[in-house]
Amino acid sequence: QKEVEQNSGPLSVPEGAIASLNCTYSDRVSQSFFWYRQYSGKSPELIMSIYSNGDKEDGRFTAQLNKASQYVSLLIRDSQPSDSATYLCAVTGGYSGGGADGLTFGKGTHLIIQP
Amino acid sequence: EAGVAQSPRYKIIEKRQSVAFWCNPISGHATLYWYQQILGQGPKLLIQFQNNGVVDDSQLPKDRFSAERLKGVDSTLKIQPAKLEDSAVYLCASSPLLSGEVYGATNEKLFFGSGTQLSVL
Numbered sequence: 001q002k003e004v005e006q007n008s009g010p011l012s013v014p015e016g017a018i019a020s021l022n023c024t025y026s027d028r029v030s031q032s033f034f035w036y037r038q039y040s041g042k043s044p045e046l047i048m049s050i051y052s053n054g055d056k057e058d059g060r061f062t063a064q065l066n067k068a069s070q071y072v073s074l075l076i077r078d079s080q081p082s083d084s085a086t087y088l089c090a091v092t093g094g095y096s097g098g099g100a101d102g103l104t105f106g107k108g109t110h111l112i113i114q115p
Numbered sequence: 116e117a118g119v120a121q122s123p124r125y126k127i128i129e130k131r132q133s134v135a136f137w138c139n140p141i142s143g144h145a146t147l148y149w150y151q152q153i154l155g156q157g158p159k160l161l162i163q164f165q166n167n168g169v170v171d172d173s174q175l176p177k178d179r180f181s182a183e184r185l186k187g188v189d190s191t192l193k194i195q196p197a198k199l200e201d202s203a204v205y206l207c208a209s210s211p212l213l214s215g216e217v218y219g220a221t222n223e224k225l226f227f228g229s230g231t232q233l234s235v236l
Contacts, residue, residue, distance in 0.1 A: 004157070006157075008155075034224075034225075042229075043206055043227040043228060043229050043230050044158065044206075044227055045227075046224050046225070049224065088157050088158075090157075101163065101170070101171065101214060102148055102150075102160035102163045102171060103158075103160070103225060104160070105157030105158045105159070106157050107155070107156050107157045108156075108157050
């Protein structure tokens with residue numbers, strides 16, 4: 001059974017600071033890693049994807065992947081109140097080797113940006 | 116480009132009743148997923164279709180849940196009879212990738228519908 005672990009929070013960060021969200025996964029051969037943002041009552045929205053070790057930056061967001069440690073993180077720089085949401089880590093690929101196979105999600109981290 | 120369409124948006128039923136949800140994926144997307152998201156948890160995959168065939172239904176409670184995608188386009192998820200613990204948001208998602216293809220090789224992603232919120236009383 002594939003597992004994805006996240007601290008449920010809430011994680012409270014002052015406006016303008018860096019928010020750091022972490023995720024670990026159990027399936028060592030996982031291939032694709034995603035961060036989704038979910039506002040209350042809305043469906044998940046993809047904000048970052050990462051497939052190889054290292055950092056990937058997109059605007060204020062940086063995803064970090066360490067396959068040896070089975071660890072994925074998301075950094076949000078210059079945090080804004082609009083970043084307040086639940087952030088879901090998702091993983092796919094593994095036993096079947098298929099990237100199009102269903103994503104396994106963590107429970108999500110509730111992030112609160114304090115004005 | 117039209118997104119993933121789901122209906123109804125909300126549904127309230129009593130336990131032991133039946134309910135059905137409908138999903139129309141993005142045009143041309145071969146792979147369709149149904150996820151269940153219980154309040155405070157991440158989405159859990161219930162079933163994955165590729166065209167009109169089932170790829171993975173290992174987490175679908177088959178004694179009460181059923182799903183079909185007869186013509187390889189839209190899909191229906193049914194619960195009969197419903198239990199209190201079925202209260203959740205049911206999300207449909209679609210992807211242009213086929214089972215075995217890797218997301219990292221393309222810029223494709225999973226597209227979610229707006230979901231159906233089910234309350235079982």
